[in-house]
Amino acid sequence: MRSLLFVPGDSPRKLAKGLESGADALILDLEDSVAADRKPEARTTSLAFLKEVSAEGRRPRLLVRVNSLDTGLTDADLDAVVAGRPDAILLPKAEGGPSVIHLDAKLAAREALAGLPDGAIGIMAIATETAAALFAAGTYAGASPRLSALTWGAEDLSADIGAETNRDADGNFTGPFRLARSLCVAAAAAARVTALDTVYVDFRNADGLRREAEEARRDGFLGKLAIHPGQVAVINEVFTPSPAEIAKAEAVIAAFAAAPGIGVVGIDGMMYDRPHLERAKRLLARARSP
Numbered sequence: 316m317r318s319l320l321f322v323p324g325d326s327p328r329k330l331a332k333g334l335e336s337g338a339d340a341l342i343l344d345l346e347d348s349v350a351a352d353r354k355p356e357a358r359t360t361s362l363a364f365l366k367e368v369s370a371e372g373r374r375p376r377l378l379v380r381v382n383s384l385d386t387g388l389t390d391a392d393l394d395a396v397v398a399g400r401p402d403a404i405l406l407p408k409a410e411g412g413p414s415v416i417h418l419d420a421k422l423a424a425r426e427a428l429a430g431l432p433d434g435a436i437g438i439m440a441i442a443t444e445t446a447a448a449l450f451a452a453g454t455y456a457g458a459s460p461r462l463s464a465l466t467w468g469a470e471d472l473s474a475d476i477g478a479e480t481n482r483d484a485d486g487n488f489t490g491p492f493r494l495a496r497s498l499c500v501a502a503a504a505a506a507r508v509t510a511l512d513t514v515y516v517d518f519r520n521a522d523g524l525r526r527e528a529e530e531a532r533r534d535g536f537l538g539k540l541a542i543h544p545g546q547v548a549v550i551n552e553v554f555t556p557s558p559a560e561i562a563k564a565e566a567v568i569a570a571f572a573a574a575p576g577i578g579v580v581g582i583d584g585m586m587y588d589r590p591h592l593e594r595a596k597r598l599l600a601r602a603r604s605p
């Protein structure tokens with residue numbers, strides 16, 4: 316999944332627009348982009364959208380961002396949307412493996428009630444939205460087979476730690492937020508799940524978005540969240556493996572296949588060992604199904 320577009324869950328107009336955006340996934344938001352008195356409306360609108368779109372053959376993956384576990388709203392969110400069988404729930408303000416285990420249990424019960432197979436609905440988590448979450452980033456491994464990706468957030472973290480800003484005058488993240496970003500990519504790798512980069516809120520600035528997406532790809536993120544349909548094309552382009560990368564991955568796989576039992580090969584004067592082979596296989600898998 317290269318691009319995941321947030322859509323306020325109470326806006327039928329934006330939900331319809333989201334479908335045409337080209338995003339690999341839509342995140343139907345029940346949390347921060349929906350005012351407190353609109354939560355019931357957002358649940359109803361999101362369920363109707365899930366039911367309508369799930370039936371379509373070619374569609375983006377559909378996620379729902381529920382309200383965090385400490386709000387008391389998560390159960391009502393899940394009660395409303397599980398029947399629409401979203402592909403995954405995005406959990407905000409997650410604080411490590413225990414939060415995921417908690418959500419897993421809530422989903423398992425509701426899947427049974429809705430007649431869905433156990434594990435039908437996946438989990439993705441926003442891993443850096445509180446200060447406490449940073450210290451729990453290393454605890455996601457093995458929490459739940461539902462967990463497929465981790466992402467990170469800078470806005471709520473700013474509020475929690477009391478930072479005046481999260482970017483410097485050049486638009487680059489300041490120290491505490493670079494730490495959160497690094498912890499996200501390490502936490503995801505340690506848990507063997509995908510790392511996804513956070514949103515770029517300056518949504519008319521395509522150059523800034525491209526720069527940030529390229530830096531994310533360089534550092535191991537495989538996709539990026541979006542808040543506006545205009546951001547999707549840039550994100551998809553940056554996170555699509557290029558023909559040169561695909562050719563290189565194929566060359567690495569071919570070199571290992573030609574020398575069974577060998578742990579290391581040389582191609583064009585560069586050494587490649589087992590981790591490179593694994594990376595090459597993962598890149599080709601992504602190129603085949605984004």
Ligand code: COA
Nearest residue numbers: 320321322323328329330332333344347348514542543544
């Ligand atoms: N998903 C789907 N459609 C969207 C969209 C989104 N995230 N953001 C904008 N659009 C639509 C608008 O409705 C508009 O369509 P219309 O002309 O048919 O009404 C079109 O795209 C152009 O929008 P634009 O005028 O450029 O932006 P805006 O001022 O209407 O909206 C935001 C700006 C930030 C309010 C809007 O992009 C948004 O709601 N983003 C998502 C916010 C969110 O979910 N945040 C939580 C995660 S951090």
Ligand code: MG
Nearest residue numbers: 347407470471
């Ligand atoms: Mg938030």
